[in-house]
Amino acid sequence: MNGVRTSLAGLTTRGRCLLAAGTTLAVCSIALGQRDLLRAAVFLLALPLAAVAVVARTRYRLSCSRSLEPARVQAGRPTDVRLVLDNVSRLPSGVLLMEDALPYTLGGRPRFVLDKVEPQGQRTVVYPVRSDVRGRFRIGPLSVRLTDPFGLVELARAFASVDELVVTPVVSALPPVRLGGDWAGGGDSTSRSVAASGTDDTATREYRHGDDLRKVHWKSTARTGELMVRREEQPFQSRATLLLDGRATAHRGEGPGSSYEWSVSAVASAGVALARAGFALHLLDHTGTDLGPPGLPLTEGVLLDALAGVQPDRAVGLDPAVARLRRGGVDGALVAVVGQLDPQTAATLARVRTGSATCIAVLLDTDSWAPVTPRARQAALAQHEATDALLTGAGWRVLPVSHGTTLASVWPLAGSRGARVAPGAGASRAEAARAGTSSAGAWPTPLGSSAP
Numbered sequence: 001m002n003g004v005r006t007s008l009a010g011l012t013t014r015g016r017c018l019l020a021a022g023t024t025l026a027v028c029s030i031a032l033g034q035r036d037l038l039r040a041a042v043f044l045l046a047l048p049l050a051a052v053a054v055v056a057r058t059r060y061r062l063s064c065s066r067s068l069e070p071a072r073v074q075a076g077r078p079t080d081v082r083l084v085l086d087n088v089s090r091l092p093s094g095v096l097l098m099e100d101a102l103p104y105t106l107g108g109r110p111r112f113v114l115d116k117v118e119p120q121g122q123r124t125v126v127y128p129v130r131s132d133v134r135g136r137f138r139i140g141p142l143s144v145r146l147t148d149p150f151g152l153v154e155l156a157r158a159f160a161s162v163d164e165l166v167v168t169p170v171v172s173a174l175p176p177v178r179l180g181g182d183w184a185g186g187g188d189s190t191s192r193s194v195a196a197s198g199t200d201d202t203a204t205r206e207y208r209h210g211d212d213l214r215k216v217h218w219k220s221t222a223r224t225g226e227l228m229v230r231r232e233e234q235p236f237q238s239r240a241t242l243l244l245d246g247r248a249t250a251h252r253g254e255g256p257g258s259s260y261e262w263s264v265s266a267v268a269s270a271g272v273a274l275a276r277a278g279f280a281l282h283l284l285d286h287t288g289t290d291l292g293p294p295g296l297p298l299t300e301g302v303l304l305d306a307l308a309g310v311q312p313d314r315a316v317g318l319d320p321a322v323a324r325l326r327r328g329g330v331d332g333a334l335v336a337v338v339g340q341l342d343p344q345t346a347a348t349l350a351r352v353r354t355g356s357a358t359c360i361a362v363l364l365d366t367d368s369w370a371p372v373t374p375r376a377r378q379a380a381l382a383q384h385e386a387t388d389a390l391l392t393g394a395g396w397r398v399l400p401v402s403h404g405t406t407l408a409s410v411w412p413l414a415g416s417r418g419a420r421v422a423p424g425a426g427a428s429r430a431e432a433a434r435a436g437t438s439s440a441g442a443w444p445t446p447l448g449s450s451a452p
Contacts, residue, residue: 010055015048015152022046051148055155061089062117064142064159066100072166072304075256078130079165081110081139085125087117097145097154102129103137106165129165132256134264134308137165168304169261169268174408176277177415179240179333179358204228205328208295224327239332240279242267243321246286248312250339252370259369259403260312263337266362266407268307270335273411275300279332283307286315288324322348330357335414337362340380346387350394359396360414363388368403 011019022044029037063086073079083100087093096114106129114123131137140162147154204220207227220228244267245251251260271281280297283306284290291306292298298306318338325334330352338361341349353359367380384400391398399410 010153010155011048011052012147012151012154014150015051018044018048018152047150048152051150051152055094055146055148055153062086062093062144062157063088064144064161066140066142066161066163068139068163068165071163072168072301074170075134075167076130076132076170078128080126080128083125083127083142085114085117085123085144087119087121090119092119092121093117093146095147095149097147098125099143099145100127101138101140101143105131105133105135106137106139131165131167134167134169134261136309137167139163139165166305166308168308169265171265171272171304172269172406172408174269174273174411176273177412179360179415203329204230205331206324226327228327238274238277238279240274240281241325241331241334242271242274242281242283243325243334243336243338244283244285244291244307244310245318245336245338246310246312247315247318247339249314249316250341250366251312251364252340252366257369259339259364259366262369262401263339263362263364264307264310266337266401267335268304269407270337270362270411271298271303271307272300274333274335275303282331284321284324285310286318286321287313288320288322317345318349322352325352330354330359333358333360335360335362337364339364340366340383341387342383343386343390346390350391350396353395360399361391361396362399362401362407362410363391365400365402 022041025037025041025044029035029041065084067082067084069080069082071079081100083098085096085098093114093116096117098112098114100110102109110127112125117123129139141159142161143156143158145154145156204217205228207216207229211229215229217228217230244263246260246263248260251258251263253259253261255261267283271283275281275298281303282290283292283298283303291310292302318341334352334357336349336359338349341363349361363384365380365384367377367384372380388398388400397414399407399413401407401410
């Protein structure tokens, strides 16, 4: 009885129209005494009711599996979704209408029609999806609608399983460079790390899970309020820290073409290049939060997964990230991809570098991503050049970037100590970067796509 009620509720518009027409003809035939109208009324009433009875008596079991090939893909590249539907019952199914749920970013919902699935039969359906926006997207659940051959009754069933598609930032190949300040080689050997200033504080770092408690430096712990350990023993392995400036106020533009998305892609490209070069990576955002397992080096896959879901926020300064870096010290190399910096924030970031640490700043001229007046543009260029000069004067290796610059074109400068110009030549260098030429032969910036 419940199956019949469910089937009646599943009558389509066509089935309801036939029932209404049959009922009307039956009333007219009685009122007018016309038997021919009564025959037509019986036929119109019997057809949808027979369809209801057939669909209600159908007993079938379906199983579905879904696979993504690949499950992690770069933005702008397609992936295939494979659906396998099995009829595990002993009866053939009727006409099946399949619809897979997708977020609007991946396109419209795909629909398929299967005429009939024999007992113990299997059907495979493959359809492509593509996203130009990075992120994590749920695919599913799959809904299946059973209908009769005339389309009078339609019953819906839904599977509970869903899968996740990870769309990572675009990763560009970067030329190999030697950053300096890293270990060359590997194995079980260790080497002593001596602080340039000769003080105990610069040879300490934040406590990480698994550290030997006998290495706790109590003087630094009492001063900072955080558990600190000595850094006398360092593994014989290259290390690098990536810093992503995710402040919404420091970026311009919207969508995939914004300066923030350029920054995320740049961090991904630099991280992949360093990971393949043998660096142990750590990823921080502007709040000083680890974007990954705390205290553990990131693999290439974990790095891309972490960057797939990052979003900008309303934070104002980089003070939390700077405080985190100063507490732990710059371990190996630091690559910071930063947006617009005011003088105070730039000065705070410049002080992160101490001794002979290798610090690289990918400095974005974010105003080039948005239309501005000529006067505002000149002011933005002046601020950009002041920031460039301040970081360069503190020993940072600055890679100036404007809209249309590729990261691969400026990345060789990260390994060049001599590719710096005098602070007074900053304006000409930014203009050269914007125009796609080089200033004094030191800052080549060819035009290219907005992707790093």
